[in-house]
Amino acid sequence: MxxxxxxxxxxxxxxxxxxxxxxxxxxxxxxxxxxxxxxxxxxxxxxxxxxxxxxxxxxxxxxxxxxxxxxxxxxVVFVSNLEMRQLVESSYHDFVRPKLLASAAVKLGCRPYELAKIEQSTEFASAKRRSLFLGLSDGSRMDLFRRSAGLMNEQVWQAYEIGDFKAASFLSDLRQDEGEEASFESIFLVDDFTASGTSYFRMENDAPKGKVYKAIEQLRHQDRSKFTSSDCEYYIVLYVATQKALDHLKQHLEPYFSGLGIKPLSLSQFSLWPTKRSSPRMIRSTPTLCVWFHATNTIVPGRWIHTSSRAEPPT
Structure with a gap:
């Protein structure tokens, strides 16, 4: 026109x-x-x-x-290609890497702020190598995510349906690098956007459905070969999400993980907009950028913890 x-x-x-x-x-x-x-x-x-x-x-x-x-x-909120690319490229460094550093610090027995010591340690290198990253859709842009994070091909897959052959290949490559008894200690499920959260997890006729459910069930299916460690931690990394979706996932994933004997998830988020507003935007929910959920196999009584204050924008 x-x-x-x-x-x-x-x-x-x-x-x-x-x-x-x-x-x-x-x-x-x-x-x-x-x-x-x-x-x-x-x-x-x-x-x-x-x-x-x-x-x-x-x-x-x-x-x-x-x-x-x-x-x-x-x-209306419009996230441009450039902005989405920045979210993809920063998600590992802003969210994943600090968690791996914290995990390595525990193994080293040092304080989390001793970054130079942690970064140069074999514990941090091992924590990074023992992490597996799976895309929940094409929008997760796992190719860009892998390159920006400096990850190996053998620990990144563009889909959450990995199958027995691919899972065996991942585990074999891991054990070549980390030893015959090595297992994945962190699983990251990555995606670009969710408006309602129902495609990730929902209940239909008292049966769980959704991408997160399928991904977790496939990973549990691989446990006969000790694919994941006994204290494996699970993360859901979302580049963009609405508060409606976060509330839905929080409500439905907690009882699901608890039923598996897995510690309930915690939620961290980083928002480019105020989290409180009188007229929420985008599908009647506040848009939130870079969100991750976390759960661990360690059976410890717990509850949902909102920790947005720990993920404030850098100054």
């Missing part, structure tokens, strides 16, 4: 006079140029302004169109 036609359509649909159109168009054009035109699923021949005008046209009354327009300006 030609630019002038898109502008005329938008002005007509919103019933703007010349002055209002000039003011609003300047704002919309900046949004389009800086961000929204990057969206890759517009219909052929359309970009942001054209699609916005056609979307607003569906509303019958002027008041409804104005309400929808204000909603678009104030509540």
């Amino acid at each position: 030609r630019q002038d036609l898109a502008e005329n359509l938008l002005a007509k649909v919103m019933e703007w006079d010349t002055g209002t159109f000039a003011q609003e168009y300047a704002r919309l054009n900046r949004l389009a140029l800086l961000k929204y035109d990057e969206y890759q699923q517009f219909s052929p021949g359309r970009k942001f302004l054209e699609s916005l005008g056609l979307w607003l046209r569906q509303f019958n009354s002027r008041d409804d169109r104005r309400t929808a327009y204000e909603w678009m300006l104030k509540r």
Whole structure:
């Protein structure tokens, strides 16, 4: 659609006079140029302004169109390809690596802030090698994740369905590096976005369903070969999530893990937006970037722990 036609359509649909159109168009054009035109699923021949005008046209009354327009300006959250790439590249360094450092510090018997000592230790190298990273969807971008984290091919897989052959290959490669009795001590399930959380875990007719359930069950199936250690820790790393999804996962995963004799998960999150707002955004939930859930096989009485204060943005 030609630019002038898109502008005329938008002005007509919103019933703007010349002055209002000039003011609003300047704002919309900046949004389009800086961000929204990057969206890759517009219909052929359309970009942001054209699609916005056609979307607003569906509303019958002027008041409804104005309400929808204000909603678009104030509540829609758009994560660009560049921003998503930054989340992928930083997730290991900001979330995974500190956990591996803490684990190595415990084995070394030193304080967590003795970073130079920990980073140069064989315990940290072993903790990193004994970690397995599985993607929950194509959006997890495991190729980029692996390169940015400096991980080996033998510990990263783009899917959570690894199968017996691949699992045996992972374990064989691990034991070549770490010894004949080695097992994976940390499992990271990685994905890009969840709005409701139901595709990860849900109950249907009193039976668990979802990607997290399938992944955990497959890993438990491999335990006859001691694929995971007795105190293996499980993590779910989400680049972007809504508070609605986090609440759903918290509610449903806790009894599931408890039923397996696994310590209930803890939740850490890092948000680019305030976690408290009067009008939540994106599917009636606050969008949260870089979230991880954690559970361990160690059978210890516990509860859900929200630890967002431990994952504040760096200053």
